[in-house]
Amino acid sequence: MSDFKNKIKHLREDFNRYKIDFKNLPEHPLSLFDKWMEQALNENKEANAFVLSTVSNKNIPSSRVLLLRDFDKKGFTFFTNYNSIKSNDIENNNYVALNFYWPEFQRQVRIVGKAEKISNLDSDKYFSSRPRESQLGAWVSEQSTVIPLDTAFANKMENMESKFEGEKVERPLYWGGYRVTPISIEFWQGRPSRLHDRVRYTLDKRKWKSDRLSP
Numbered sequence: 346m347s348d349f350k351n352k353i354k355h356l357r358e359d360f361n362r363y364k365i366d367f368k369n370l371p372e373h374p375l376s377l378f379d380k381w382m383e384q385a386l387n388e389n390k391e392a393n394a395f396v397l398s399t400v401s402n403k404n405i406p407s408s409r410v411l412l413l414r415d416f417d418k419k420g421f422t423f424f425t426n427y428n429s430i431k432s433n434d435i436e437n438n439n440y441v442a443l444n445f446y447w448p449e450f451q452r453q454v455r456i457v458g459k460a461e462k463i464s465n466l467d468s469d470k471y472f473s474s475r476p477r478e479s480q481l482g483a484w485v486s487e488q489s490t491v492i493p494l495d496t497a498f499a500n501k502m503e504n505m506e507s508k509f510e511g512e513k514v515e516r517p518l519y520w521g522g523y524r525v526t527p528i529s530i531e532f533w534q535g536r537p538s539r540l541h542d543r544v545r546y547t548l549d550k551r552k553w554k555s556d557r558l559s560p
């Protein structure tokens with residue numbers, strides 16, 4: 346076995362930097378998410394990256410990294426291509442899972458919820474705030490389709506630039522946001538001896554209830 350594979354087997358990090366205060370849990374999970382996200386972002390400028398898992402119409406799961414662009418009590422918003430694989434999956438089954446991992450804090454957050462497209466107006470607003478290159482990129486890419494090996498995006502970008510020259514780049518209708526309305530949010534805090542702190546909030550008759558889970 347190569348050295349690094351042997352290393353993986355024996356890598357052990359003890360988790361002892363933070364804990365969950367089970368006696369003073371906020372009523373709404375968003376308060377805790379807000380605090381953890383703010384702390385994570387102070388340490389890592391990509392702390393808004395998360396893994397989104399969806400299920401296909403053949404019940405095959407699929408995960409990919411996305412960036413969270415907004416969140417509030419109504420839900421968690423990300424942007425993507427509405428013709429992509431993830432969007433097709435959501436069309437078929439809009440229950441999705443989000444997973445944030447913040448190694449700097451030995452923390453994980455697991456969210457389950459229902460994804461729905463946000464309004465065209467809200468997608469327009471966000472799209473117009475993106476750098477022009479990203480806006481053009483959205484026009485150039487048919488996300489998740491198979492393309493020829495010799496595809497030259499530089500040429501396609503140039504063509505797109507001349508198409509929109511001197512004009513605002515409109516949002517392609519196939520590009521926009523989803524908001525995930527959560528039904529369950531689990532907070533996981535690494536602790537010594539693998540006896541981690543876990544609290545799971547679940548929606549019960551429109552009210553959040555919290556339960557401590559065994560590590």
Ligand SMILES: Cc1cc2nc3c(=O)[nH]c(=O)nc-3n(C[C@H](O)[C@H](O)[C@H](O)COP(=O)(O)O)c2cc1C
Nearest residue numbers: 394409410411412424425426429430431432488489
């Ligand atoms: C750090 C990081 C951030 C990403 N952010 C996004 C994003 O916000 N939206 C998006 O559509 N794809 C994003 N991607 C690309 C996705 O992981 C994925 O490749 C793409 O959305 C196609 O996924 P699909 O074929 O499952 O639909 C990101 C990838 C990485 C590694």
